[in-house]
Amino acid sequence: MSEKKWLMIAMPKNQFDEDELFGVRNFFDSRDVHVMVFSPSGKEATGNRKTRFTPDGMIVDWNKFLEERGGRYAAVLIVGGKGAWKSLWSDQILPQILTDHHRAGCVIGAIGCGVPVLASASLCKGELAIPNDERVLARLDELNVYPSEDEMLSDNRVISASSVNVLEKFCTEVWREMNAGS
Numbered sequence: 001m002s003e004k005k006w007l008m009i010a011m012p013k014n015q016f017d018e019d020e021l022f023g024v025r026n027f028f029d030s031r032d033v034h035v036m037v038f039s040p041s042g043k044e045a046t047g048n049r050k051t052r053f054t055p056d057g058m059i060v061d062w063n064k065f066l067e068e069r070g071g072r073y074a075a076v077l078i079v080g081g082k083g084a085w086k087s088l089w090s091d092q093i094l095p096q097i098l099t100d101h102h103r104a105g106c107v108i109g110a111i112g113c114g115v116p117v118l119a120s121a122s123l124c125k126g127e128l129a130i131p132n133d134e135r136v137l138a139r140l141d142e143l144n145v146y147p148s149e150d151e152m153l154s155d156n157r158v159i160s161a162s163s164v165n166v167l168e169k170f171c172t173e174v175w176r177e178m179n180a181g182s
Helices: 018-029 094-103 116-120 134-142 164-179
Strands: 006-010 034-039 075-078 107-111 152-155 158-161
Touching: 006 018, 006 094, 018 034, 018 164, 075 094, 075 164, 094 107, 094 116, 107 116, 107 164, 116 134, 152 164, 158 164
Parallel strands: 006 034, 006 075, 075 107, 107 158
Antiparallel strands: 152 158
């Protein structure tokens, strides 16, 4: 019997996308993955549709729950929402977490307005699947990354998805990559 996998989700501190967060969390919960959700503040957040949710902690404390496990998640995912540009794009720790996990062979992914964080961490080869959002386009332009016409891209364990329209495909690809070689 294999060891239970752990997955980290980073979410905005407010104005998160409920469909993205709960869709990703439910997909992996149903596969018996231990899901930890973190935000910049670690406090109760309000979604785009006014849903309230309290994450497991602050992004800065991402490794607090892994000390006895070697300090790595099988995957680190970023979900968006209108609040992503306010709290995730400027987070100083999140790109480092992504880079360290990617170097260790872990899966990295982002969906919706969380995708620009992948570019901030320099984890893409020039293009990403993104939502049709002016702020996202402007941020990618600043980082010299191009928007893909594809709704989802997967390359070298880095997965980007434009929206919840491809949520099932995104989660399935993350799951496949998490189990590659197992």
